[in-house]
Structure formats: structure tokens, C-alpha cells
Amino acid sequence: MNAINGQIGHPTLPHLALGEGGGNRLLASLERLIDPLMIMFSLMLLAEYFLGELRSRHVLLALAMFAVTYPGRSRLNCPPARMVLKVLASWAVLGSLVLLFLWGSHFLAYFELPLLLVWMAVAPAAVIGGHVAFRFALPYLQVLEGPPERVVLAGANSQGLELARRLRASPYHNVDVLGFFDDRAETRLGERGDHPLLGQIADLPDYVKTHSVSTIYLSLPMASQPRILSLLDALRDTTVSTYFVPDMFVTDLIQARVDSVSGMPVVSVCETPFRGWNGFLKRASDIFLSTVILLLLSPLMTAIALAVKATSPGPVIFKQRRYGLEGEEIYVYKFRSMTVCEDGGTIRQAQKNDSRLTPIGGFLRKSSLDELPQFINVLQGRMSIVGPRPHAVAHNEMYRKVIKGYMIRHKVKPGITGWAQVNGYRGETETLDKMQKRVEYDLEYLRHWSLRFDLYIVFKTVWVLSGQQNAY
Known part of the structure; x- marks a missing residue:
């Protein structure tokens, strides 16, 4: 996927839902079976090896993993080293999510933890081995297809x-x-x-x-x-x-x-990615992850609320009008980080050493801790964890007039983090060119959305926040 490579893709020649054209259907179908089959069979074989028998719970987990990972990734266009890195990165995200789900749902007690940990190490190696074997077999598979x-x-x-x-x-x-x-x-x-x-x-x-x-x-x-x-x-x-x-x-x-x-x-030619089953998956993942995050971070959020109240007069939560799904106005929650609560027709973006910041406002904004209340917006259904970042209404009205395709961002719910933010377009956008780039990344996200892409953005957000310098 071009998006995960950190590139702005070209809108032409899309992969429509008719499938691959020409003689590559067989090869593409075979390759897309590698990830799910290797992940599924590695768990089943390890269970048989360590326990001496294949139990129903392991079969159910293996089948669930097949369903989640099918169809697998197309990796033939990647150099071998990059293919290995992509497999490891994808499995780190997926494996962590599986363990988190098993722990949060209390199903972890039904599985042998040593077996799961060994599987976490063996599965990506099996996937990599499968793709390497497929590359070696490719010339012979093409011969089976006949002449060019x-x-x-x-x-x-x-x-x-x-x-x-x-x-x-x-x-x-x-x-x-x-x-x-x-x-x-x-x-x-x-x-x-x-x-x-x-x-x-x-x-x-x-x-x-x-x-x-x-x-x-x-x-x-x-x-x-x-x-x-x-x-x-x-x-x-x-x-x-x-x-x-x-x-x-x-x-x-x-x-x-x-x-x-x-x-x-x-x-x-222009549609939301969240129709039907995709919409259900997106909403279910939002509810699950935001609930877990709010429970885990509730002590921290309580401490921040007390600090905001103690260091400056005014409300703890700042509610700002933003455009949400289909361009409808919503209220987005943030811990107040400024001495003023601007929400009128003209809003000045926060800048470095902004005089309006409260004593702890700069730290909250730079660390993005001021945005933690937006997980409540996610539970309300007004926002999503991943999506285009919402802009103030005043900024929206300005940019929609000068940036082509700006309002297409609102075919999905706004997000706490997004593809633009993990690619360097977070915080102040003091030039039209920067906002244009942010919108391009937002539209790229809409073109290439998948649940795996969302998880990649979530984990990359954590990495980016540790060294990000653009939020004031």
C-alpha cells in the first residue's frame, strides 16, 4: 500500500472491486493466502507439538486469525529486506492487539501463555518464509500459466x-x-x-x-x-x-x-470506506479501544483535570465547535490549555511561546495530553480514534474555499490521530501549502483505509509523539 510507505499515491488506475485484470488473478490469489495460512497453521502445529493434541480453543483462535488476516498482503513489489520489515511491523501490531483482546476479554486464561508467546515469535518467521518460498516458486508458477x-x-x-x-x-x-x-x-x-x-x-x-x-x-x-x-x-x-x-x-x-x-x-468515484461490514468493524474497534484507553488512563486524566483547575481560572474541559461526519457541527472536548476559550468567527492557531497558554498548557499540547477527553467523543460516536483531524469551524470555512476537495475529509468521522499527523503535519499549519499537504494525506487515508492501516497509524502515533516538535 502506497499509504503505508509514507507516499502520496496517484488517484489514477484504481483497483476497482472487479479484482485484478489479466492473467495475474491466480498468482495474486495464491499470494494473498500466505499470511492467513502461515499464521493459522503455525498456531495449530505449535499446539499439537507442545500439548500433544489440537484442542478446540486453539482451532477457534486459528480460524479467527485466518478470518482477520484474509486476504493477506501483496509483497512481491517490495525488496526482500523491506518485505521482512513490513511483516515484522504488521505482526507486532496484530499480535499486540490479539494479546490485548484476549486479556481484556478474560479469554487469556483459557490459553497457555508460553504457547502464545512462542507463536508470537514463530508466526512472523513462517509468514516471511512463505513469501520467500513464493518468490522462488514464481517463475515455475508463471510457466504453468502458459506463454506471455x-x-x-x-x-x-x-x-x-x-x-x-x-x-x-x-x-x-x-x-x-x-x-x-x-x-x-x-x-x-x-x-x-x-x-x-x-x-x-x-x-x-x-x-x-x-x-x-x-x-x-x-x-x-x-x-x-x-x-x-x-x-x-x-x-x-x-x-x-x-x-x-x-x-x-x-x-x-x-x-x-x-x-x-x-x-x-x-x-x-467518491464514497466513504465505512459502509456495511467495514463500518461495523470501524465502530467496534473504536468502542473497544477507547473503553480500554479510558479505563487505563483514568488516573492520569483525573490528575490533569486537577492540575488544570489549580493552575488557571476557568473550566477544565474546553468544548470547541468542529465539523464532523457529513459536515455536521459537533463539540470536541479537550483539556483547557489556554487562558481564553476562542470559538468565534476568527481563531488564531496556537504558536510557539503563545502568550495565551496556561502554566501547564504548553506541556499538555506538546504531549497531546490535552486531547485525551476526545476518547469520550469516540464513545459518543462523534469521532473516531483514527481519521482526519477536525479543524475549528472558522478554519474550515476558510480552507474549503481555497483547497480543492477539502470537504471530502468529512465523509468520515474526524479522528484523534490521522495519517497526516504521523507524517509530520501535526500542530500549526501556518501556510496554505502545509494545509494542502495535510488534506492530501487525509484523502490518501480515505482511499486506502483498512483496519490494519488504522492500527498502524495508532502505533506510529505513539512513536511520533515521543519526538514531535510541531504542537504548541
């Missing part, structure tokens, strides 16, 4: 060129990209690398028949519908597989997927 697919593309535009590059670079695709067809003169086309121009669109059907082409990707603009229909009609006299590459440069895709409405196919 002979591929041509109709439309030598930017998205067609990008698709050709990805097809050649992907370890999953066993393809031979023959070239492009385009009605423009070769002098009008941009840089195509070593991809030749094979002819005009009208020449494509005859070329397919005489050159054993197996797959065509139609990368033509939406305005070319008459040409597309004519080409599809001509291709009916062939056995070629045809894929349409939508002209997705026209918009910024958020959770793009193919769906149907009353039997009619539709393509989502």
Missing part, C-alpha cells in the same frame, strides 16, 4: 502509458506489451519509451487477427464513445479479451469500486 499474454493498448495517452509501465513492472503479469494504437500522428504523441505506435484505432481489429493478440486495453477518453462502440463491434469477430480503462483523470477517486443499483452497474 500478447497485449496492445488503444490510446497512447497518459493513463495508457502508465498502465503499460505497470504491466511491465508488475511481477504478477506475464505479458508482452506489443505497442499502442492511436489516431494522432506520431509527432503529436509524447514520450512512449520503447512502446511503438502500431497504427490507428481502425487498424486494431485486423492487427489482432494477424498477430495473435490475447488482450486489449482500451485507454480512450470518455468523449470517444462513438469510436469505442465501433471498435467493440469490430472486435466481436475475434476472440481477444478486452478491458476498458476508465478516463479517471477527470476526478480524484475516493474508494472507487464497481457496484450495482437494482441490477444496474455503477462505478463509485
